[in-house]
Amino acid sequence: xxRNGKLSTDPYKGVRDFYPKEQALQQHLFxxxxxxxxxxxxxxxxxxLLEPAELYRxxxxxxxxxxxxxxxxxxxxxxxxxxxxxxxxxxxxxxxAARRRDLSFPLRWYSIPNxxxxxxxxxxxxxxHWQLNxxxxxxxxxxxxxxxxxxxxxxxxxxxxxxNDFEIRISSRGFLNGxxxxxxxxxxSTKKLHGLLDRHxxxxxxxxxxxxxxxxxxxxxxxxxxAPKDVVELLTxxxxxxxxxxxxxxxxxxGFDYYTGLVFEVYDTHPDNNRSLFGGGRYDNLMELxxxxxxxxxxxxxxxxxxxxxxxVRSLTPSYTSPIKVYLAVTGEDMVTEAMKIASRLRAxxxxxxxxxxxxxxxxxxxxxxxxGIPHLIVIGRNEIDSGMVAIxxxxxxxxxxIALTSLPxxxxxx
Amino acid sequence: xxRNGKLSTDPYKGVRDFYPKEQALQQHLFxxxxxxxxxxxxxxxxxxLLEPAELYRxxxxxxxxxxxxxxxxxxxxxxxxxxxxxxxxxxxxxxxAARRRDLSFPLRWYSIPNxxxxxxxxxxxxxxHWQLNxxxxxxxxxxxxxxxxxxxxxxxxxxxxxxNDFEIRISSRGFLNGxxxxxxxxxxSTKKLHGLLDRHxxxxxxxxxxxxxxxxxxxxxxxxxxAPKDVVELLTxxxxxxxxxxxxxxxxxxGFDYYTGLVFEVYDTHPDNNRSLFGGGRYDNLMELxxxxxxxxxxxxxxxxxxxxxxxVRSLTPSYTSPIKVYLAVTGEDMVTEAMKIASRLRAxxxxxxxxxxxxxxxxxxxxxxxxGIPHLIVIGRNEIDSGMVAIxxxxxxxxxxIALTSLPxxxxxx
Numbered sequence: 001x002x003r004n005g006k007l008s009t010d011p012y013k014g015v016r017d018f019y020p021k022e023q024a025l026q027q028h029l030f031x032x033x034x035x036x037x038x039x040x041x042x043x044x045x046x047x048x049l050l051e052p053a054e055l056y057r058x059x060x061x062x063x064x065x066x067x068x069x070x071x072x073x074x075x076x077x078x079x080x081x082x083x084x085x086x087x088x089x090x091x092x093x094x095x096x097a098a099r100r101r102d103l104s105f106p107l108r109w110y111s112i113p114n115x116x117x118x119x120x121x122x123x124x125x126x127x128x129h130w131q132l133n134x135x136x137x138x139x140x141x142x143x144x145x146x147x148x149x150x151x152x153x154x155x156x157x158x159x160x161x162x163x164n165d166f167e168i169r170i171s172s173r174g175f176l177n178g179x180x181x182x183x184x185x186x187x188x189s190t191k192k193l194h195g196l197l198d199r200h201x202x203x204x205x206x207x208x209x210x211x212x213x214x215x216x217x218x219x220x221x222x223x224x225x226x227a228p229k230d231v232v233e234l235l236t237x238x239x240x241x242x243x244x245x246x247x248x249x250x251x252x253x254x255g256f257d258y259y260t261g262l263v264f265e266v267y268d269t270h271p272d273n274n275r276s277l278f279g280g281g282r283y284d285n286l287m288e289l290x291x292x293x294x295x296x297x298x299x300x301x302x303x304x305x306x307x308x309x310x311x312x313v314r315s316l317t318p319s320y321t322s323p324i325k326v327y328l329a330v331t332g333e334d335m336v337t338e339a340m341k342i343a344s345r346l347r348a349x350x351x352x353x354x355x356x357x358x359x360x361x362x363x364x365x366x367x368x369x370x371x372x373g374i375p376h377l378i379v380i381g382r383n384e385i386d387s388g389m390v391a392i393x394x395x396x397x398x399x400x401x402x403i404a405l406t407s408l409p410x411x412x413x414x415x
Numbered sequence: 416x417x418r419n420g421k422l423s424t425d426p427y428k429g430v431r432d433f434y435p436k437e438q439a440l441q442q443h444l445f446x447x448x449x450x451x452x453x454x455x456x457x458x459x460x461x462x463x464l465l466e467p468a469e470l471y472r473x474x475x476x477x478x479x480x481x482x483x484x485x486x487x488x489x490x491x492x493x494x495x496x497x498x499x500x501x502x503x504x505x506x507x508x509x510x511x512a513a514r515r516r517d518l519s520f521p522l523r524w525y526s527i528p529n530x531x532x533x534x535x536x537x538x539x540x541x542x543x544h545w546q547l548n549x550x551x552x553x554x555x556x557x558x559x560x561x562x563x564x565x566x567x568x569x570x571x572x573x574x575x576x577x578x579n580d581f582e583i584r585i586s587s588r589g590f591l592n593g594x595x596x597x598x599x600x601x602x603x604s605t606k607k608l609h610g611l612l613d614r615h616x617x618x619x620x621x622x623x624x625x626x627x628x629x630x631x632x633x634x635x636x637x638x639x640x641x642a643p644k645d646v647v648e649l650l651t652x653x654x655x656x657x658x659x660x661x662x663x664x665x666x667x668x669x670g671f672d673y674y675t676g677l678v679f680e681v682y683d684t685h686p687d688n689n690r691s692l693f694g695g696g697r698y699d700n701l702m703e704l705x706x707x708x709x710x711x712x713x714x715x716x717x718x719x720x721x722x723x724x725x726x727x728v729r730s731l732t733p734s735y736t737s738p739i740k741v742y743l744a745v746t747g748e749d750m751v752t753e754a755m756k757i758a759s760r761l762r763a764x765x766x767x768x769x770x771x772x773x774x775x776x777x778x779x780x781x782x783x784x785x786x787x788g789i790p791h792l793i794v795i796g797r798n799e800i801d802s803g804m805v806a807i808x809x810x811x812x813x814x815x816x817x818i819a820l821t822s823l824p825x826x827x828x829x830x
Binding site: 010038039108127139241354 | 426428432433434454458460461464467470490509512513520523529533554565652656704738742752755756758762765770771773775783786
């Protein structure tokens with residue numbers, strides 16, 4: 001809001017500014033995501049965050065509520081209804097459907113898009129967040145589900161988490177559908193059951209029990225439930241491939257109704273924060289929206305905000321280091337061009353260097369470099385240029401060493 | 416649009432889908448941008464593309480036209496007016512103003528945001544594009560202008576362009592202001608002059624001459640114009656620092672009115688495409704919008720679409736290479752878990768590997784790997800697991816070599 005005719009410096013409500021330290025952390029997350037995905041043979045794709053609104057309005061979808069109440073949807077100047085994507089799955093399904101005949105399967109794709117939800121900002125719930133999306137198209141085998149869940153596991157490990165820090169809880173639409181058929185549940189009761197399971201852990205067990213009974217299901221059917229065949233097979237494969245912290249959990253349903261098979265969620269095991277970090281599952285029918293034949297697909301989405309919280313609580317985020325290796329302070333404005341020439345030679349050797357432009361006194365220049373966390377500093381003055389010798393200072397310790405300008409690159413590379 | 420009740424697979428009008436090949440090229444551009452910026456001591460920042468609409472409605476700004484006619488601006492569900500940023504400069508000014516007292520100067524920042532314009536889609540003019548923004552805050556010295564222009568030069572060189580491929584044309588608001596004072600131009604005539612210079616090269620010289628005369632300026636004042644002092648000093652510094660393709664060009668004004676000093680544009684020298692690729696300049700007064708004291712600032716923005724066109728015309732874009740180094744085909748579904756174990760071990764050694772999930776016949780699997788451009792392939796079957804020996808095939812040549820599974824990592828690393 002404007003104060004006294006001046007503009008506010010606040011960002012738009014519910015979104016984040018990324019100053020260099022926050023951006024470095026963001027890039028750290030993205031870089032691990034990219035590394036893990038690419039190593040497993042996934043190719044990166046991307047798309048605009050602007051999508052035709054109808055993409056989120058599939059008939060009968062539970063997403064309808066999200067589409068109509070929680071998205072950013074508006075008319076453009078040409079009266080087209082546009083939505084800022086609230087999730088990436090419809091987009092990736094659209095892109096695969098568009099080139100289905102040219103793509104070769106199994107198709108492994110990932111992306112790290114920003115997604116938007118219009119909701120009340122609160123901890124872990126911002127209006128814009130970034131979300132790694134990993135999807136595997138074209139295989140209906142359990143091995144595909146296993147690969148996707150293993151990727152989630154590998155990612156968590158790559159972030160520095162141990163198997164004790166998180167747990168993978170798996171269920172299957174088959175289990176739920178079994179219950180529905182067995183009890184001949186009406187559409188209404190089915191919806192109720194879905195909602196109830198989705199709120200599991202957030203309502204008291206008494207309340208849950210009462211609601212289950214209302215639908216006609218005994219709570220024992222959950223407690224004593226045996227893992228369905230597909231989940232058992234999946235758990236066996238996962239174990240064989242080195243993932244030991246997965247288990248069957250009948251309460252897992254996932255909010256979206258496009259899941260058709262296995263569903264899973266990765267839970268934080270921290271006693272104070274026993275919540276779902278992210279999840280995914282199999283969605284074999286999404287291509288039908290585009291008039292295409294069904295296409296087996298399995299994937300997950302991992303949000304930056306929840307992962308950041310998870311890592312910060314465990315001190316697993318790296319501390320910020322300046323991308324600048326050496327700062328060239330100057331004795332005066334007249335030395336800036338000389339300093340810039342030296343910096344140029346350092347950069348040609350792959351050393352990141354920044355030059356002070358002589359707007360402040362030397363003492364202030366040094367303070368400023370220290371504040372930025374730059375490790376090394378040299379002062380460039382007439383003497384240094386004439387003698388070809390500089391004193392290189394390690395800012396953390398204040399130690400200085402005299403070296404020839406020509407040895408500067410090799411000296412700095414040794415750090 | 417929906418056909419027969421089915422959703423279209425087209426993206427929203429005027430935006431692009433990035434399939435893996437296009438995304439790889441995009442990441443290639445971004446990676447060079449990051450490398451050059453970081454090497455010169457610039458830190459990355461970022462922000463949401465959602466901004467309060469008022470940020471683009473500074474009074475009397477020529478941007479007003481852009482703000483009111485060419486932006487995506489809408490009301491959110493809480494009746495806040497939101498704009499999808501059409502450019503990054505107001506955002507970076509906002510962020511610097513917000514933490515001015517905590518930041519240390521000179522401040523070097525860069526970002527690669529997507530920006531939005533509601534305009535008729537055409538070649539090089541899409542509704543969403545990405546734009547490297549590089550800004551240097553806190554120095555009013557010519558050295559700062561020189562550093563920014565040198566960065567533009569270094570970037571072009573890093574993309575593979577020679578000094579003959581482009582030219583840097585520089586002018587100064589000082590030159591223009593001199594003309595305005597000398598001729599005591601009214602505000603209206605000043606605006607006309609601005610517009611005229613901005614269209615230079617797009618209208619006939621006769622037309623331009625006539626319009627200049629109307630304002631009361633003789634075309635000779637441009638043709639015979641001598642570079643102002645600041646431009647001369649800048650050109651000298653640039654030459655000293657290895658940039659030989661810059662020159663004074665009085666017609667350069669830049670569309671935005673927030674520039675206060677030197678302005679520059681990088682031109683394509685290709686005879687068929689002699690147009691501005693990107694540009695920037697000095698804008699010292701932008702902090703005032705936020706009620707802050709003036710702050711010297713200089714920077715530029717480089718768009719992905721124009722640079723891609725420039726590089727494609729000169730065959731300077733790299734050809735796509737699959738991020739996957741080896742494909743593990745399987746003789747049957749029963750071998751997938753074994754193949755996944757081998758892939759796991761390869762990944763632990765930093766080798767990207769993808770496993771076929773056995774949904775297709777072996778021949779089809781090999782075809783699919785070849786189509787994806789994956790360089791190597793091995794077939795995993797019962798024999799291979801039992802003997803510990805595999806045949807590794809180079810798909811481009813069809814050559815095969817028998818090696819032990821245990822030697823696979825070192826073999827693949829040799830490529």
